[in-house]
Amino acid sequence: MTVPLLFELSSPGRVGCRLPELDVPEAMLPESLLRDQLPLPELTEREVVQHFTLLSQLNYSVDTGFYPLGSCTMKYNPKMHEEVARYRGFAQIHPWQDESTVQGALRLMYELQEQLAEITGLPAISLQPVAGAHGELTGMLIIRAFHLERGEEGRNVVLVPDSAHGTNPATAAMCGYEVVTVPSDERGNIDVQELDRVADETVAGLMLTNPNTLGLFDEHILEVADILHRVGGLIYCDGANMNALLGIAKPGDLGTDVLHLNLHKTFSTPHGGGGPGGGGTAVTEDLRPFLPVPMVASRRTIGTEGESAEYYLDYERPLSIGPVSGFYGNFGVMVKAYAYLRSLGQDGLREVSENAVLNANYLLHGLKGYYDLPYDRPCLHECVFSGKAQAKLGVHTIDIAKRLIDLGFHPPTVYFPLIVDEALMIEPTETESLETLDSFVAAMRQIAEEAKTEPEQVRGAPRTTPVGRLDEVAAARKPDLKWQG
Amino acid sequence: MQQAMGLSSVDELFGVIPAEKRYPALELPSPLSEIEVRRLLADLAERNADLEHYASFLGAGSYHHFVPSVVDSVISRGEFYTAYTPYQPEVSQGTLTAIYEFQTMVCALMGMDVANASMYDGASALAEAGLMAARVTRRHKIVVASTIHPRYRQVLRTYTQGMGMEIMEAGRADDGTVDGSEVERLLDDATAALIVQHPNFLGCMEDLEPLSELAHAVGALLVVCADPIALGLFRAPGDCGADIVVGEGQCLGSPPSYGGPYVGLFACRQKYVRQMPGRLVGAATDAQGRRGFVLTMQPREQHIRREKATSNICSNEALVALAACTYLAVLGKQGLRKAAELCYHKAHYAAQGIAALPGYERLFGVFFKEFAIRTPVPAARVNELLWKRGIIGGYELAKDCPDLAECLLFCVTEMHTRAQIDRLVEALEEIGKQG
Numbered sequence: 001m002t003v004p005l006l007f008e009l010s011s012p013g014r015v016g017c018r019l020p021e022l023d024v025p026e027a028m029l030p031e032s033l034l035r036d037q038l039p040l041p042e043l044t045e046r047e048v049v050q051h052f053t054l055l056s057q058l059n060y061s062v063d064t065g066f067y068p069l070g071s072c073t074m075k076y077n078p079k080m081h082e083e084v085a086r087y088r089g090f091a092q093i094h095p096w097q098d099e100s101t102v103q104g105a106l107r108l109m110y111e112l113q114e115q116l117a118e119i120t121g122l123p124a125i126s127l128q129p130v131a132g133a134h135g136e137l138t139g140m141l142i143i144r145a146f147h148l149e150r151g152e153e154g155r156n157v158v159l160v161p162d163s164a165h166g167t168n169p170a171t172a173a174m175c176g177y178e179v180v181t182v183p184s185d186e187r188g189n190i191d192v193q194e195l196d197r198v199a200d201e202t203v204a205g206l207m208l209t210n211p212n213t214l215g216l217f218d219e220h221i222l223e224v225a226d227i228l229h230r231v232g233g234l235i236y237c238d239g240a241n242m243n244a245l246l247g248i249a250k251p252g253d254l255g256t257d258v259l260h261l262n263l264h265k266t267f268s269t270p271h272g273g274g275g276p277g278g279g280g281t282a283v284t285e286d287l288r289p290f291l292p293v294p295m296v297a298s299r300r301t302i303g304t305e306g307e308s309a310e311y312y313l314d315y316e317r318p319l320s321i322g323p324v325s326g327f328y329g330n331f332g333v334m335v336k337a338y339a340y341l342r343s344l345g346q347d348g349l350r351e352v353s354e355n356a357v358l359n360a361n362y363l364l365h366g367l368k369g370y371y372d373l374p375y376d377r378p379c380l381h382e383c384v385f386s387g388k389a390q391a392k393l394g395v396h397t398i399d400i401a402k403r404l405i406d407l408g409f410h411p412p413t414v415y416f417p418l419i420v421d422e423a424l425m426i427e428p429t430e431t432e433s434l435e436t437l438d439s440f441v442a443a444m445r446q447i448a449e450e451a452k453t454e455p456e457q458v459r460g461a462p463r464t465t466p467v468g469r470l471d472e473v474a475a476a477r478k479p480d481l482k483w484q485g
Numbered sequence: 486m487q488q489a490m491g492l493s494s495v496d497e498l499f500g501v502i503p504a505e506k507r508y509p510a511l512e513l514p515s516p517l518s519e520i521e522v523r524r525l526l527a528d529l530a531e532r533n534a535d536l537e538h539y540a541s542f543l544g545a546g547s548y549h550h551f552v553p554s555v556v557d558s559v560i561s562r563g564e565f566y567t568a569y570t571p572y573q574p575e576v577s578q579g580t581l582t583a584i585y586e587f588q589t590m591v592c593a594l595m596g597m598d599v600a601n602a603s604m605y606d607g608a609s610a611l612a613e614a615g616l617m618a619a620r621v622t623r624r625h626k627i628v629v630a631s632t633i634h635p636r637y638r639q640v641l642r643t644y645t646q647g648m649g650m651e652i653m654e655a656g657r658a659d660d661g662t663v664d665g666s667e668v669e670r671l672l673d674d675a676t677a678a679l680i681v682q683h684p685n686f687l688g689c690m691e692d693l694e695p696l697s698e699l700a701h702a703v704g705a706l707l708v709v710c711a712d713p714i715a716l717g718l719f720r721a722p723g724d725c726g727a728d729i730v731v732g733e734g735q736c737l738g739s740p741p742s743y744g745g746p747y748v749g750l751f752a753c754r755q756k757y758v759r760q761m762p763g764r765l766v767g768a769a770t771d772a773q774g775r776r777g778f779v780l781t782m783q784p785r786e787q788h789i790r791r792e793k794a795t796s797n798i799c800s801n802e803a804l805v806a807l808a809a810c811t812y813l814a815v816l817g818k819q820g821l822r823k824a825a826e827l828c829y830h831k832a833h834y835a836a837q838g839i840a841a842l843p844g845y846e847r848l849f850g851v852f853f854k855e856f857a858i859r860t861p862v863p864a865a866r867v868n869e870l871l872w873k874r875g876i877i878g879g880y881e882l883a884k885d886c887p888d889l890a891e892c893l894l895f896c897v898t899e900m901h902t903r904a905q906i907d908r909l910v911e912a913l914e915e916i917g918k919q920g
Contacts, residue, residue, distance in 0.1 A: 002775055015820060016816065016820065017553045017816050017820050019551065019827060020827070022827060022830055024906070030690070034720065035718065035724075038593070038717060040593060040816075040817050041813075041814055041817055042817045043817060045815055048811065049555055051814070052583070052811060053559075055578070055580075056562040056565050056579050057564065058577075058579040059579035060577065061564045061567040062568070084523060084530075087527060089529070091742050092536040092741065094547055094549065094741045094743070098868070101533065101872075101877070103532050104529035104532030107529060108526075115513055118513060130605045132799065132800060133800070141646065144647055166787040166788035166789070166791045167787050169791040169792035170787035170791060171797040172792065173793070174797050176648050179792040217501045247511055248499055248507065250509050253506045254503075270566045271800070272566050272568075272803050272804030273568045273803040274569070274580070274801055274804075275605075275746075275801045322643035324644075325609065326546055326547075326637065326640065326745075327744025327747075330746040331746075333745075342516075342517050342525060343517060343518075343522050344516055345515050345516030347516070354495050357495070361492075378497070378501070402575065410569075410573065416788070434486055465575035470574050470769035470771050470777045471769050471771070471772075472574075472781065475767045475779050475781045476782055476784075479758070479767045480767050480768040481585075482592050
């Protein structure tokens with residue numbers, strides 16, 4: 001089935017939305033500045049709704065099924081969050097309104113900062129970054145500003161483990177750093193000896209993901225932090241995997257100096273097909289002066305009703321790296337994160353991580369023996385298998401992924417982390433039932449069996465989708481990036 | 486479950502975490518039920534003065550435009566908002582098709598060849614355009630118009646601080662546009678880009694063609710940050726010599742939401758596509774010849790190219806881009822033009838009314854939906870007195886432009902009725918008389 005595009009459905013003269021008639025006198029238009037054509041589609045409201053409803057039905061989503069995409073934390077999020085973020089007192093307020101008219105919004109942001117500081121063990125936090133990589137950029141610019149403020153201009157290297165997300169080295173490069181890769185040891189930890197060898201006074205920091213992209217908590221985390229701190233470097237922790245640690249450990253207690261959070265992974269904003277997210281960045285007290293301007297702050301005031309807290313935007317931040325967004329961050333996402341934290345409390349948060357870790361280990365246990373397990377030890381929130389045994393039979397990880405689609409599941413993250421051949425990175429999250437996990441294990445075992453007995457069944461997948469495998473090589477060679485009739 | 490795994494306790498799974506750091510006490514508020522959370526949030530929301538209760542004349546980067554019900558209906562579909570980035574195309578054709586349509590319509594508005602799947606917001610899109618221009622030209626200097634939104638200029642500085650780039654600002658001419666002769670003086674053969682905003686921060690239409698000639702004469706790119714609603718009426722920057730066009734897409738179907746989530750629009754000429762940041766969706770076919778869409782040209786991106794990527798951006802603003810896509814589809818060719826015309830005429834009606842009041846003066850030349858007014862009473866005081874009358878006034882320009890103390894930037898859109906505008910003018914008249 002080929003779905004017609006908006007432009008193919010368009011018919012001259014159709015209108016989808018009626019705007020009011022002009023109720024003021026017409027002003028003179030500057031003719032020379034006007035455009036003579038506007039090639040947008042012409043459709044009725046009914047056609048638009050039908051089109052997008054049809055499109056939505058071509059998507060797999062958390063609401064429709066199990067989405068064990070590693071490192072993405074595709075948990076189910078309560079529907080209430082969608083509703084509260086749309087309250088007109090949140091959605092219909094303007095970022096330049098006087099602070100006295102948005103005290104509810106500022107208080108929500110302030111309290112969210114306080115709660116996230118408590119969870120991370122890092123006292124100062126900016127909610128301005130709007131995505132994980134945006135938080136990384138903010139964090140690495142803070143590290144840079146910190147060193148420059150101390151006159152340490154020779155620190156031009158950032159260490160990145162070989163298991164890191166691609167955003168880490170890309171971020172370090174955007175901050176002008178040279179990236180040096182540090183290998184992992186045979187247990188999936190950062191190689192401490194190698195780290196010790198490369199850590200010197202040219203190092204600005206280490207970008208560490210913990211638990212890492214193998215789903216493993218670094219067994220030498222305190223030693224790693226110590227090595228960096230001894231040479232004056234800082235620890236940047238990529239908090240993409242924070243879903244494993246809520247109430248279990250505070251990154252700030254483990255030597256982390258800077259941490260970004262993915263509000264859209266851990267703290268309950270659905271991923272939206274690729275955003276919006278929230279990349280709040282938390283730092284130690286020493287780094288507080290460098291956080292983006294403005295910061296949401298509070299002060300006590302005495303009014304007619306006694307003493308109360310007043311919330312404001314603090315622009316007096318001379319050492320700040322500057323703003324990273326047009327305004328204060330993705331406020332709508334903050335409302336959802338706040339609602340989530342107020343629903344859970346301490347015990348609820350710890351249960352989130354316990355169940356996320358338990359579920360991941362259950363899958364690890366269920367698939368061990370069917371797929372190669374390169375690092376055989378208990379994982380935290382996700383587990384990484386290798387499809388290399390199946391690859392020897394001519395069935396590759398990409399085939400396994402596509403076959404899962406036919407069996408009703410979204411595939412795991414594939415071919416990442418790069419240090420595992422034919423990687424399958426599986427993150428079930430805490431919100432899935434035992435029945436779902438069992439049916440996923442059964443499907444994966446079935447595919448392992450098919451790889452031996454009917455490899456064509458796997459290689460030819462998917463067969464149940466609106467399109468089959470698309471020729472990505474041809475698409476990249478001759479890019480067709482917009483409709484041209 | 487634990488039994489099946491041979492575990493006596495979940496705690497065993499956390500044995501790897503140093504014991505003295507494990508299970509810290511968290512001082513958090515007690516958990517609440519759904520009823521209680523909603524009540525709590527409703528109470529916080531009601532402490533804010535919202536735009537449905539108060540007429541507001543604030544703009545300056547965030548706009549109150551009409552959002553048809555269709556938009557929220559589409560983006561509220563769980564199939565869209567609970568999906569991930571479309572890495573598995575066979576089960577993501579809904580998202581991929583919509584992004585392809587979005588890219589097409591952004592190109593149409595801007596007069597560009599290629600648009601990406603979105604950036605974080607207008608400010609970060611502008612900063613990324615500066616970085617991209619530096620890659621394209623292998624130069625390190627950027628000339629920015631001082632008539633660009635001050636926050637956007639600051640974000641550009643934040644983004645480029647580690648890259649050893651030089652940012653020069655060209656001043657303002659008397660008519661509120663960038664000073665062309667100063668632009669000419671600052672441009673040289675080390676300049677990667679000239680960046681301007683159109684209409685600019687003060688609401689004025691820049692004269693793009695001469696600026697593009699100046700930039701191109703030294704081999705620099707012209708980057709234009711445009712208001713997409715204005716492009717329903719005005720010539721596309723691509724037809725005026727722009728090489729990269731960016732913009733804030735919030736006005737296309739998203740509420741002001743206290744500053745986010747918004748969406749950055751980013752488009753460029755075909756020849757620069759390989760230096761573009763962000764995701765791109767392209768058409769492809771399957772073995773049976775059926776059309777589908779995929780993420781394409783990924784070797785530019787961080788997950789493939791790592792430290793050599795064109796940007797570190799990964800998650801963008803897909804759902805806000807879907808809102809913009811739906812908005813443009815439902816307004817369509819006629820609707821967007823009409824929305825832009827309503828903004829233009831109503832803003833001019835308001836500007837004329839205010840400028841005719843004793844003591845008030847409108848500054849600068851041709852504008853779209855925002856205009857600067859010099860007030861006879863200190864601008865902050867004007868806003869205070871407007872608020873006493875239940876009106877949220879204009880943006881106080883003194884914050885960013887010291888030479889525009891006692892000036893307010895008013896924004897008028899299709900959301901304002903004639904009665905609201907008249908009430909504003911009357912209130913300003915009273916405030917002017919009170920002195």
